[in-house]
Amino acid sequence: MRLINCETGKLEWFFVSQTVKPPPYAILSHTWDGDTEVTYQDYVDFLAGQGKQPQKNWTKVEKSIVVTLNSKERLKYIWIDTCCIDKSNTSELSEAINSMFKWYARAEVCYAQIADFESEFVPTNEMPGYGSNNNWALGHQTYEMPLVPANPQLTETAKDRLRGCRWFTRGWTLQELIAPLTVEFFDGNWIHFGNRNELGDLLTSVTRIDKRIFESPGTAHQERDIMSILSKMTIAKKMSWAQNRQTAKTEDIAYSLLGIFGVNMAMTYGEENKAFIRLQKEILAQYNDLSIFAWTANPTGNYGIVPKFRGILAHSPAEFANAGSFEPSRNAIANPDFTLTNNGLKISAQVRNIPSSKYLFLSLNCYDKSEGQHNIQGITLQLIGFNKYKRTNPSCLAIKLNSWPLQPKKEFFISSDDTDADTEHLDRSENQSFMFDLKRLEYYEKMRVSHEMAWDDSTAMFNTHGLSTFNACIWFRTRGRANEKVTEYLVACGTIVSSQDGPWLSIVEPHHPVYKAAMDENWDQMGVLGRRAGKTAHSAASEDVDATMSIWVPYDGKDIYQQKSGLRNSASMVKETGTKVFRIWIEAELVNLADGCDMCNMFCSQQ
Template sequence: MRLLHTTTLDLHEFQGAPPPYAILSHTWGEEEVLFQDIGTPTSETKKGYGKIVKFCAQAKGASLDYAWVDTCCIDKRSSAELSEAINSMFRWYSKAHVCYAFLEDVDLRHNSGMRGSRWFTRGWTLQELLAPLHVVFFDQNWMEIGSKVGLLDELNAITGVPQSALACPATIHQYCVAERMFWAHQRETTRVEDIAYCLLGIFDVNMPLLYGEGKKAFRRLQLQIVSESGDHSIFAWNSPERRIVQRANPCDMLAESPACFTLRSIVQGPHKNNTRFQSMPKPEDVTITVSNVGLSMRLAIATLPHPPIRISKLKSVSKSLIAVLNCRREDRHIGIHVLHSTAYAGAWSRCQGREIVFLGDAMVRNLQSDLVIMTLGEPKASLLPYHRAVLQPMLDRDRLVHFADFTIAMSSSTSESICDNHTSLPPMVVVATHGSALMFTKTQKTAFILVFGMDHGRIWCAGFSCAVPSSLLEFAQSIWIKYHVGRETLPWRYYQDRQTHESDELNHLHVTIKPELVPTEHAGLISQYYRVDIC
């Protein structure tokens, strides 16, 4: 750990326990003094130099010989040193003799209050508020605003952090995951990855830094928390977009960012008494195991009535499947909407666009928990709301269908096509979920069927000479189930965008498929199209 000497402003390195030191909390501005600037004439010409001088003067006035500033005490040119520092930062702030929080946009001379300060919106300053026992706030002129203990009510109103957590840093890790995520839900960082890295100490986890991974950093953080804590409240989040999703599609079990943890209550207090999210009595097998398939965990699945939700053009359901989490909000259990996974047999997926639900004791009293697999990751490309196929036919079509969502086909009787699959159809545009099927017949008994679509963004196409099926839709769906969802080895030869098929019904059928991205009628939305040329 490197520390600045408060008199000479020289850097000193300590391998063991450091001497007492003050630590600075601030927001970065223009021309900060960096590690490589210390001891050079360049440092004194930078705008951030005055901040360091006055900070060290405050520390020296408190009889402290050393001080720490993140701008110049870390050599950020070394990725290894930066990673070690970020993983140690919560501990460094907690071990400091005092933390000075410098609010450069607050001016006491003009009655400028703390509430509007940028300091309260930044991700990194959350741990700098929570970790130290003693925090003293200063305005832009280094006039003292007050201490953390003396400003508990105001800090609670601004940050949403309970007074008990502010006053006693040792209790922070007793609050459940959802509660701590809520403290960060309105905070921002300059780099996407830092919204995860700035929370490492708050959740008492360590992980390597991988700048460039983007939003994956927050996923890694959640997986690390899950594997170490088993706290179900990490799944008690809502999508911040509040979109109305008309179809029951799968989504990720994990949240995209802390912004998803928006639930709060006026009830506050220590963990296990009356926190906003109280952990329910933990069963012996509360462990959550992370694998390449998903999360293996014990959940009770409840079936509840609700207003009908459309799951296809013709089908809707009037019941919800709710996975009851092992956590509470005040006196009610928390549940999330789930559906059967389309990726793995016997697994479950979280349901996209559905808010979490609150259940009374009577609704869950007779439920039994089972070991289940909850899938992770984004929905597969094939499960997007729709694809659109633009056909340029050179031959007469006898029948044309497109299939509905595979989830529906698995959970209910096979639905009929939006288009009547027993009628000759001439439309140029077909809306499809997984793909389309085109049948050519030469006699009443034999046919050539072309099945095509997109899977994970890849084009697939298959041709079959066979007897005329009783239902072209069911035939097409069976191909999808067999080759694209079933457990059989994927036939990679079908993932081709240029194919030639021969059959008794046709001499040669040349198929060319080209993916396109076309704006929809909804502003800002882009749909995935594929253009099929047949000759």
């Protein structure tokens, strides 16, 4: 890194690594003022004897040097971004941006000049640490820095003016406030009006940054400490600090956050909003903090509309505006594994069914501190493809209710596509679905399903997703006590094969060929046999919309001494009016075979 030698005015280069440190130095934080900033080339030209560019703001550079020389640390060097980075060198610029947080963290002190603020302090000669020998010349100009009393107090009027200053809205100054060991504030006249600790409450109210950042003690190991403090805060909270920040280039809003999240990225100016997407991907690669998904979509487009679906990643820090009080829950330590793939976010997690809806709830294991630890935040998902979901209702987060049924842990994908490309087929696919009514489970229970990727447990539905041929099944078993006989059976269904056919339904016992084909996962064969053995619910040539068939299975769960008892298990398929959703009811009725059998349409086990 380059530093300005405040005694000679020259630029000096220092090799910096994890083990090799530069000499003690101060660092400047400020807002740029267009083309008036003194660039690296301007400074090099000046050192070469070409003089100062008249339109440049040399005063800022010179007064920064004066403050450094007269500091209580008696520092010799200062780093100023405009002068010390050769921005015409792409590789140097990239390295500087990736290293900048560390450079601010390693500085002995950061001088933050708020150019559009006047503190109204009257200079005196009482401030220790700023002696009278504070003259310095760069070229032929000399400056004497104004001195102010120690521990100054801003008036409420001054505080109100300070809140509106540009320094608090710039993207780069966020890390410059957070990273340094200490920050000393100067107004537009270079009058010192306080440090970060003294102004902590005011800074928190203006920036919404967690006050723990400002309360951290200054030590020689501040760089390590600040990263430790940041690691205890949710990604969503840290993103919220940048919600109102602005940068001259769109990409810089992402690049200015690299150090706060401890990640590195190549600089690719021209990618615009993709830079923020890349930032999130880098964060995902290093942390398993689910709060990175705790954003809420802002209205977009000419009509201010929030789309029904969104990809899993946020568009900008502004979408984390409501996450400033999010803290990790106790379950965050056991966050599930996830990784971003070309098929979306691959995650292994448990989800909850949201009753009376087609949505699932995914907990993000963080809570809103303002509402209490029970206020666990999450997002809602909807099945859009085989084992693939997409975030729905993106303009809000959901709150977990423990009464919602919790599904077993499973691996699935969440779409990262912000377009409608992966959801355009939903209307078509939902109209070719088999929905099971599983409310009458007194005598039987569901064991497993054949196509978990097409099964939506929240709605008990097989979603064919527009496939022309789809055959699936559910295995059931009768309920019984530990010493009672348990019997399995299968309910299979499938889509239309031709315009003359309708969806079919079949219920069979384990010895049936349909059952055997299902156990072999030969779904085409199961479809052929199931259509032949089962019932068709609807076809183009018929308005018949109902199909029912039954089987008898042994059962002694009602009375173990009633040796001739059994269950008549019936499956019925009905087409829902105006759709191609086929609802399937499964029912079981206890029968006594000693009374005879009059079930004319039964597949009896004795046949």
